[in-house]
Amino acid sequence: MTTQAPVIDRATVRKVARLARIRTTEAEEETLTGELNKILAMVSELNAVDTTGVEPLTSVIDMALPRRADEVSDGNCQEQILANAPEATAGFFVVPKVVE
Amino acid sequence: MTKLTDLTIAAALDGLKKKDFTAEELVTEHVRTAEAARALNCFITETFDDAIEDAKDSDARRQGKKEGVLDGIPIGMKDLFCTEGVETTAASKILKGFKPVYESTVSQKLKDAGTISLGKLNLDEFAMGSSNGTSAFGGVINPWRSTKHPEKDLVPGGSSGGSSAAVAARIIMGATGTDTGGSIRQPAAFCGITGIKPTYGRCSRWGVVAFASSLDQPGAFGKDVRDSALLLGAMAGYDPKDSTSVNLPVPDYTAGLGKSLKGLKVGVPKEYRVEGTNDEIVAWWDKGIQMMKDAGAEIVDVSLPHTKYALATYYIVAPAECSSNLARYDGVRFGLRVEGDNLIDTYEKTRAEGFGREVKRRILIGTYVLSAGYYDAYYNQARRVRKLIWQDFINAYQQCDVLLTPTAPTAAFGTTENTTDPVTMYLNDLFTIPASMAGMPGISVPVGLNNEGLPIGLQLLGKPFEEGALLQAAFALEQQAQFNALPQYVTARAA
Numbered sequence: 001m002t003t004q005a006p007v008i009d010r011a012t013v014r015k016v017a018r019l020a021r022i023r024t025t026e027a028e029e030e031t032l033t034g035e036l037n038k039i040l041a042m043v044s045e046l047n048a049v050d051t052t053g054v055e056p057l058t059s060v061i062d063m064a065l066p067r068r069a070d071e072v073s074d075g076n077c078q079e080q081i082l083a084n085a086p087e088a089t090a091g092f093f094v095v096p097k098v099v100e
Numbered sequence: 101m102t103k104l105t106d107l108t109i110a111a112a113l114d115g116l117k118k119k120d121f122t123a124e125e126l127v128t129e130h131v132r133t134a135e136a137a138r139a140l141n142c143f144i145t146e147t148f149d150d151a152i153e154d155a156k157d158s159d160a161r162r163q164g165k166k167e168g169v170l171d172g173i174p175i176g177m178k179d180l181f182c183t184e185g186v187e188t189t190a191a192s193k194i195l196k197g198f199k200p201v202y203e204s205t206v207s208q209k210l211k212d213a214g215t216i217s218l219g220k221l222n223l224d225e226f227a228m229g230s231s232n233g234t235s236a237f238g239g240v241i242n243p244w245r246s247t248k249h250p251e252k253d254l255v256p257g258g259s260s261g262g263s264s265a266a267v268a269a270r271i272i273m274g275a276t277g278t279d280t281g282g283s284i285r286q287p288a289a290f291c292g293i294t295g296i297k298p299t300y301g302r303c304s305r306w307g308v309v310a311f312a313s314s315l316d317q318p319g320a321f322g323k324d325v326r327d328s329a330l331l332l333g334a335m336a337g338y339d340p341k342d343s344t345s346v347n348l349p350v351p352d353y354t355a356g357l358g359k360s361l362k363g364l365k366v367g368v369p370k371e372y373r374v375e376g377t378n379d380e381i382v383a384w385w386d387k388g389i390q391m392m393k394d395a396g397a398e399i400v401d402v403s404l405p406h407t408k409y410a411l412a413t414y415y416i417v418a419p420a421e422c423s424s425n426l427a428r429y430d431g432v433r434f435g436l437r438v439e440g441d442n443l444i445d446t447y448e449k450t451r452a453e454g455f456g457r458e459v460k461r462r463i464l465i466g467t468y469v470l471s472a473g474y475y476d477a478y479y480n481q482a483r484r485v486r487k488l489i490w491q492d493f494i495n496a497y498q499q500c501d502v503l504l505t506p507t508a509p510t511a512a513f514g515t516t517e518n519t520t521d522p523v524t525m526y527l528n529d530l531f532t533i534p535a536s537m538a539g540m541p542g543i544s545v546p547v548g549l550n551n552e553g554l555p556i557g558l559q560l561l562g563k564p565f566e567e568g569a570l571l572q573a574a575f576a577l578e579q580q581a582q583f584n585a586l587p588q589y590v591t592a593r594a595a
Contacts, residue, residue, distance in 0.1 A: 008468065020423060020467040021430070021444065022460055023452035032464065038523050039465055043412040043478070049485050056483030057490055059314065060539025061301045061564070065343050080201035084434035093432050096443050 007037055103594075104129040105270040109173050109327040112273060116162065116172050123162070123172025127155035127216055130174040133593075134218055134271040140241045140589070142266040144179045145187045145220040154216045161214065170334055171214025176272040178263050179220035180227055181207045181318075182307040190309040191225045191235035194454025195435045204307025205339045206276060206318045213334040218272055222262030225456045226426065227283055227311045230528035232261030233519060234458040242291060242512050243269040243589030247553035250588070254512040254554070257287030257528075260321070264291035267321045269589050274331045275321040280312050281414050282508075282532025284319045285544040289507035289557025292546045292585065294328045294574070295321045299564045300539035301346035303332075304339030312421035313344075315414075315536050325545065325575045329353035332567065348565055356572035361397040364573060367500030368399060371407035372531060377509045380550045385506050388547055388558040391580035392504060397573070400500045404492040409485050410534040411526060416469050416482035417537070422459075423466025429454060461522060490538040497563050502573045505531050507544040507557040535561045543574045547581040555585065 008016075010026075010033045017024040017032075024032065075081075078091055087094040104126050107115065115121055131148045151174065158172040182188050182200035189195045207217070224234040232240040232255055240261040242254040256265035260277030264287035267275050277284040279297035288295025296319050303318040310316060320331035333354070338347040368389055373382070393399055431437035431450030438453045440446035455463070469478035496503065509530055518525050535542045541564070544557040560577065562570030 012468075013464065016464050016468045016471065018448075019471065020463050021427075021447040021451055022455065022463065023448035032461065035461055035522055036464060036468070038521065039415060039461070040468075042523050042526075043415050043469075043482075046409060046412050046416070046481050046485050047477075049406070049409055049481075049488070051481060051484035051488070054484040054487050056480050057487035058483070059344065060490060060537075061299075061344065061346060063301075063344075063346065066340070077201075081433075083201050084198055086431060086435070086437035095432055096440065096446050098443050 008040065009033065105133050107273070108323050109170065109273050109330050112173060113170070123155040123158035123216070124152065126172055127151050127174045130272060131218060137269055137271050140243060140265055140269055141238050142222055142240055142262040142269070142271060143176070143219045144189055144191060144222050144237050144262070147186060147217060147219045151216050151218050158214055158216060168212060168214030170210070170330060173215045173274065174218055174272050175210065175215045176219060176221045176263060176266050176275045177207055177217050178223055178260050178276050178278060180223060180278050180309045181276060182309070183207055183220065186220065188220065188309070189237070190227070191223045191237055192454065192456065192459065193236045193436060194429045194450070198434050200307070202307060205304035205341060206308070206335045209337065210276070210334055215334070221260070221266055221275060224259035224261070225459050226309065226422070227259040227278055227280055228422070228458050228462055229258040230282070230286060230525055231255035231518065232258040233515065234456055236456055239515055240265045241515070243587035244292060244512060244554055245588045253515045255290065255515050257290030257512065259283040260287050263321050264288055264293060264295065267291070267293050267323060268587055273323070274327055276318060276335065277321055278308060278316055278318050279536065280315045280418060281536045282529035284321065285532045285542055285559055286508045286528055288321055288544040289546070289555065290512040292555030292583070292587065293321055293323055294325050294543065294545055295319065296328045296332055296543040296567070296571070297541060298332060298336060298567050299541045301344050302336050302541070302565065302567065304337070304342040304345045306339055306341040310425040312418040313425060314421060315418060325571060325578045326354060326357055328543065329357065329571045346565070351568050353568055353571050356568050357575040359572055361392070361395045361573065361576050364397045364502070365400050365500040366392045366397045366573070367402035367496055367503045369402050369404045369407065369496065369503055369505060371404050372505040374530065376527070377506065378511070381506045381509065381556055384548050384556045385504070385558060388504055388577065391547070391577055392573070395576040395580050397576070402496040402499055402503070404496055404534065406485065406488045406492050407534050410489055410537050411530055413482045413485045413489060413537055414533045415465070415526060416478050417486060419462040419466035420470050420479050421466070423463045423470065426459070426463055458522065486537050489534055493535070493538040493540055501563065502570060503561040505559045505561070507531060507559040511550050511552070511554040511556060531559060540564060541567050541570050543570055545574050545577050545581070546583045547577065548583060549585055
């Protein structure tokens with residue numbers, strides 16, 4: 001089976017950038033459209049590979065994820081967690097107002 | 101007289117033991133060399149003063165016979181490893197000023213072994229790149245120069261370009277790196293040194309800034325195979341804090357060095373003979389095959405039929421994981437924040453300002469291939485092909501013990517080359533990506549110079565968790581090749 005890679009247009013690039021929470025200018029979207037289409041054209045060759053019956057690989061090492069004891073461990077390190085915050089107050093991260 | 105910066109780690113340990121010199125002398129000599137080499141831009145953060153203090157502690161430990169296995173050895177940390185209290189940037193504007201409150205497992209293990217870090221080494225932003233050109237702190241200059249175009253600055257490879265350039269320029273004796281698609285092996289080849297990426301799961305990823313978690317793996321750079329083995333031995337090992345770290349004992353990686361290759365089968369995969377590979381590199385590959393034969397190994401032709409799909413698979417899987425991993429940079433908990441009108445505006449402005457172009461491209465590709473409607477066509481298809489690539493290696497290893505290939509399709513190129521089209525840059529990792537997709541260990545060993553006097557590396561790939569056999573084969577190749585050329589930067593300094 002061979003299918004053409006869906007070519008993305010500027011509107012799609014803009015939408016994806018919104019999903020990724022990256023602000024883009026029109027000029028950037030224009031450049032990105034060209035670049036992303038080149039990359040998508042390159043990766044589209046995978047459509048030619050017959051993968052019938054092949055399980056997707058999740059991990060290269062054959063092991064089950066280890067389990068830990070189900071215990072509360074907040075680490076007791078609130079200060080360290082907040083140490084690099086651009087803005088913190090009274091033990092919390094501070095963000096712009098979310099609810100009007 | 102041999103300068104202290106010329107020594108290998110193995111020779112320096114010997115000298116320290118015999119009291120020929122102190123760790124303070126050894127470290128000070130490297131710090132002086134590093135200070136004089138700032139033009140190469142190897143470091144993002146220098147910790148020279150701390151290093152000299154640490155060296156005094158090292159001498160005290162040795163005096164009290166409490167030294168670690170690599171005590172007093174000056175090294176550098178790729179600036180992707182979190183280091184407690186020392187700025188860790190991943191070469192990104194978005195992490196500028198970030199001082200981790202904890203130490204990565206690998207850097208802690210190296211500290212425990214007594215190594216002394218001179219600082220944090222430059223890299224491509226978030227390890228995404230093959231030239232070091234995407235660093236927000238400017239690119240690194242390769243200490244090697246073309247004899248035909250000596251005026252031209254060359255790239256050190258990437259993403260661990262600061263690591264490879266600093267070891268090649270003899271600023272440090274060894275360095276850490278991380279390899280997601282070739283980020284240790286390709287820069288090692290470009291800089292004429294040795295770089296090993298162990299099996300996925302061999303070294304802990306805890307405290308390593310994540311790029312593509314199913315591929316990222318820490319590894320080491322050394323002047324030669326033995327030094328790489330010594331460093332890897334100190335870095336490797338099970339870590340309960342990394343759920344993909346494998347609980348296997350770490351053998352003495354130097355134990356097999358120098359042992360005969362009799363009975364060892366070296367596979368030569370025909371799919372690595374691809375158009376576009378530089379003729380001289382192909383010629384050196386053929387010479388390398390002969391060298392392995394001369395060293396007593398048996399050469400076997402093997403086939404890895406899905407090799408040609410590895411690059412495409414990588415450029416779906418790695419961006420997909422990158423888009424998830426880099427979602428954490430939101431201007432709330434650490435790093436840069438650009439204030440917006442509301443929370444989403446803050447996120448968008450912060451990420452627009454904080455990430456460079458290549459990182460944005462990869463986040464967008466990843467977001468796209470994971471988005472509704474494309475997830476199965478792109479992401480799941482890539483994971484299925486990845487399974488086939490992995491199976492190719494497992495099948496090949498039924499017939500041979502290691503594989504021999506070129507490391508990169510070209511030697512080091514100019515800092516202004518390969519920058520216009522992202523896909524051209526991606527081709528640099530053509531030979532290193534398949535083993536990354538399969539999690540196999542790999543090492544690049546310098547074997548010779550091209551007609552411009554630039555180093556060429558060959559890649560050996562091994563079976564999972566058999567780094568010992570891989571290093572044994574690499575040591576034999578090194579012995580045969582007798583590569584001892586030095587970068588112009590080092591020879592000019594000596595003159």
